[in-house]
Amino acid sequence: MKNGKRIDDRLPNELRPIKFEVGALERADGSCYVEHGGNKIMAAVYGPRAVHPRHLQQANRAIIRYRYNMASFSVEERRRPGPDRRSVEISKVSRQAIDPVIIKEFYPRSTIDIFVEILQADAGTRSAGINAASVALADAGVPMRGLISSCAVGKVDDTVVLDLVKEEDNYGQADMPVAMDVRTGEVTLLQMDGHLTLDEFEQALELGKIGCASIADMQREALIQKYRGKEDE
Amino acid sequence: MMKQEKLDKTIVVPGDLLSEDATKAAEGTYVENGKVYSLTYGLADEKEKVRVIPLSGKYLPAIGDVVIGMVSDVSFSNWKVDINSPYEALMHISEYPRRIESSEMAKIMGVGDLAIFKVVDVDPSMKIELAPREGQLRVLRSGRVVEVSYTKVPRVIGRAGSMISLLKSKLDLNIFVGKNGRIWINGKAEDEDLAVKVIKRIEREAHTSGLTDRITKLLEEEKHGVHEKR
Amino acid sequence: MNDVIAEIKRDYIYELAKRSERADGRALDEYRPIQVEVGLIGKAEGSARVKVGNTQVLVGVKIQPGEPFPDTPDTGVIITNVELVPLASPSFEPGPPDENAIELARVVDRGVRESGAIDLSELTLPDGKVWLIFIDVHVLDHDGNLMDAAALGALAALVHATKPCERYGYGPDAPLPIKESPIAVTAVDLDGEIMLDPSLDEETIASSKLTVISGLQGALAGMQKSGTGTLSVEEIARIVKLASSKAMQIRDDLFGGSTDG
Numbered sequence: 001m002k003n004g005k006r007i008d009d010r011l012p013n014e015l016r017p018i019k020f021e022v023g024a025l026e027r028a029d030g031s032c033y034v035e036h037g038g039n040k041i042m043a044a045v046y047g048p049r050a051v052h053p054r055h056l057q058q059a060n061r062a063i064i065r066y067r068y069n070m071a072s073f074s075v076e077e078r079r080r081p082g083p084d085r086r087s088v089e090i091s092k093v094s095r096q097a098i099d100p101v102i103i104k105e106f107y108p109r110s111t112i113d114i115f116v117e118i119l120q121a122d123a124g125t126r127s128a129g130i131n132a133a134s135v136a137l138a139d140a141g142v143p144m145r146g147l148i149s150s151c152a153v154g155k156v157d158d159t160v161v162l163d164l165v166k167e168e169d170n171y172g173q174a175d176m177p178v179a180m181d182v183r184t185g186e187v188t189l190l191q192m193d194g195h196l197t198l199d200e201f202e203q204a205l206e207l208g209k210i211g212c213a214s215i216a217d218m219q220r221e222a223l224i225q226k227y228r229g230k231e232d233e
Numbered sequence: 234m235m236k237q238e239k240l241d242k243t244i245v246v247p248g249d250l251l252s253e254d255a256t257k258a259a260e261g262t263y264v265e266n267g268k269v270y271s272l273t274y275g276l277a278d279e280k281e282k283v284r285v286i287p288l289s290g291k292y293l294p295a296i297g298d299v300v301i302g303m304v305s306d307v308s309f310s311n312w313k314v315d316i317n318s319p320y321e322a323l324m325h326i327s328e329y330p331r332r333i334e335s336s337e338m339a340k341i342m343g344v345g346d347l348a349i350f351k352v353v354d355v356d357p358s359m360k361i362e363l364a365p366r367e368g369q370l371r372v373l374r375s376g377r378v379v380e381v382s383y384t385k386v387p388r389v390i391g392r393a394g395s396m397i398s399l400l401k402s403k404l405d406l407n408i409f410v411g412k413n414g415r416i417w418i419n420g421k422a423e424d425e426d427l428a429v430k431v432i433k434r435i436e437r438e439a440h441t442s443g444l445t446d447r448i449t450k451l452l453e454e455e456k457h458g459v460h461e462k463r
Numbered sequence: 464m465n466d467v468i469a470e471i472k473r474d475y476i477y478e479l480a481k482r483s484e485r486a487d488g489r490a491l492d493e494y495r496p497i498q499v500e501v502g503l504i505g506k507a508e509g510s511a512r513v514k515v516g517n518t519q520v521l522v523g524v525k526i527q528p529g530e531p532f533p534d535t536p537d538t539g540v541i542i543t544n545v546e547l548v549p550l551a552s553p554s555f556e557p558g559p560p561d562e563n564a565i566e567l568a569r570v571v572d573r574g575v576r577e578s579g580a581i582d583l584s585e586l587t588l589p590d591g592k593v594w595l596i597f598i599d600v601h602v603l604d605h606d607g608n609l610m611d612a613a614a615l616g617a618l619a620a621l622v623h624a625t626k627p628c629e630r631y632g633y634g635p636d637a638p639l640p641i642k643e644s645p646i647a648v649t650a651v652d653l654d655g656e657i658m659l660d661p662s663l664d665e666e667t668i669a670s671s672k673l674t675v676i677s678g679l680q681g682a683l684a685g686m687q688k689s690g691t692g693t694l695s696v697e698e699i700a701r702i703v704k705l706a707s708s709k710a711m712q713i714r715d716d717l718f719g720g721s722t723d724g
Contacts, residue, residue, distance in 0.1 A: 139274065
């Protein structure tokens with residue numbers, strides 16, 4: 001960090017440029033393409049639909065499945081396709097970030113499948129994936145108490161910063177992805193890697209809330225624009 | 234928060250605050266701490282009650298619904314029917330108007346056949362039972378089926394059936410609209426093509442006003458065009 | 464349940480085919496609108512997004528130095544993989560590539576390799592290593608005819624690609640040595656009627672499918688028949704002729720005749 005500006009010239013509390021495109025896919029029930037800094041992510045939702053294999057189904061509610069997957073060409077060194085341990089963990093925490101707001105009781109014996117494909121990765125993929133997934137769920141008409149918004153906060157050069165970029169993620173002192181239902185302030189995802197004092201943690205959480213609130217506005221706007229644009233036809 | 238023009242129907246997303254009066258809550262909403270919020274991505278409709286009409290989503294059958302289903306399997310005593318829902322429906326052999334043997338089932342309705350059914354039971358675990366709509370089982374052997382989101386069905390039918398009547402008056406064909414978003418049309422090829430075009434347009438513009446007028450205009454224009462082309 | 468097509472839809476498509484018509488109004492040899500966009504994935508050395516109608520694939524080409532295969536020390540390596548990720552279709556399940564993914568990958572690979580599109584002997588490096596070229600096809604939306612979209616994406620991504628020589632200390636960056644331009648054209652047989660660029664329904668209903676990959680001079684670089692139906696020799700000859708000329712047309716429209724950059 002130099003003169004209060006970060007490696008990509010941003011201020012500590014500034015998000016990278018973000019773009020949402022709702023309904024980017026034809027076959028999926030709901031979809032959302034997100035560009036967040038250098039991240040390029042496609043999220044899609046299928047469901048509610050029948051569960052196969054049958055033994056996974058729950059008698060009185062839908063199950064939620066979330067699959068975070070990185071394309072081979074999404075990272076610097078070509079990556080072997082398929083889930084690795086990191087993808088499996090991210091899939092789990094992401095699922096648990098969104099599950100709380102979905103009204104699963106409306107759809108017993110079914111599954112709501114969420115697929116997030118990382119087409120290009122540039123730090124903060126799990127957060128960007130969750131943001132895209134929330135919008136895709138809304139696009140699919142899945143009933144939810146609210147949208148989940150996510151961002152990563154971190155510490156670089158002893159400063160708490162919002163939305164780490166790749167270099168900050170690699171060389172920084174802490175990385176803390178957080179997700180929440182902005183309206184209620186309820187946190188649904190919280191992970192921390194690195195070290196923060198209690199004070200720094202509180203700052204980070206506050207910054208995270210602000211970041212998530214901005215993102216919630218963007219998610220909402222993107223969904224409204226999808227139909228707004230059509231009204232002008 | 235972004236400001237939005239107030240139309241008589243506003244586009245809302247899950248979690249949007251709709252009203253501070255909990256007694257006004259209706260479909261598509263939930264109540265928390267005395268306030269009403271949207272449950273889905275849809276159009277908020279505020280009259281005496283506040284409800285949200287979804288823009289997308291899966292069809293959930295209710296008793297009494299009349300739907301167009303496709304047979305996906307024939308078992309010993311049931312036809313398994315795909316009704317474009319997360320849930321498969323069954324029509325029991327005993328629902329067929331006359332007594333038949335199990336071996337006759339596939340000939341009456343086999344895999345891939347479409348028919349008009351009535352939903353006679355939906356239990357809490359979403360086990361769905363069908364019966365023929367009334368008396369005779371109507372298997373659709375000709376024509377085409379168009380699929381739209383079930384959320385657009387009311388628009389395809391129109392207020393007091395106005396849209397569907399419009400289509401029937403301008404086009405020479407049979408139309409049947411299933412509650413599950415499947416629409417059967419059967420008539421002259423050009424009229425079927427035009428009907429598909431119109432239905433897809435209604436689906437795209439269902440949330441806008443003045444649609445009936447635009448569709449009337451479209452039908453007039455296309456009908457003249459059709460006669461000139463062929 | 465997804466694979467069952469309504470009988471009346473099947474009947475309708477066959478009826479139209481008998482009159483040389485198609486459900487979406489296309490001519491029998493007409494393609495849906497093709498869009499090719501290169502460079503979407505900056506991190507990949509080459510990338511292309513191809514849309515054929517609503518079918519959408521994203522191809523990333525990664526180029527890295529590596530060890531050649533022991534029996535061909537002076538030859539670069541091409542590895543092609545196709546991921547039919549579950550978001551692209553209700554019938555795709557998570558997991559390792561199934562027979563469809565593998566078939567797609569191997570046919571795309573054959574097209575690139577057998578056409579001589581890349582001279583592998585030009586991929587050697589001074590220190591005994593060679594360039595490894597990974598062609599990764601990520602299918603995003605399956606609305607029929609993944610083969611042609613994937614093959615086109617692979618070609619476009621390869622043409623767009625740059626060898627990252629500078630990054631590894633091998634001198635200045637340079638494009639790949641592309642010598643040919645293989646284009647895949649897929650046809651289906653619907654009760655004797657041949658149609659190109661099958662839609663999802665046409666593909667599901669057809670008994671046979673034949674993909675023909677041809678190069679700049681119309682020479683054939685690959686073929687693949689799939690499906691449980693049969694094709695007569697005359698039908699095959701007809702398809703090959705149709706496919707070759709259609710490939711020329713597609714190449715002209717998209718690359719202005721050649722792919723020499």
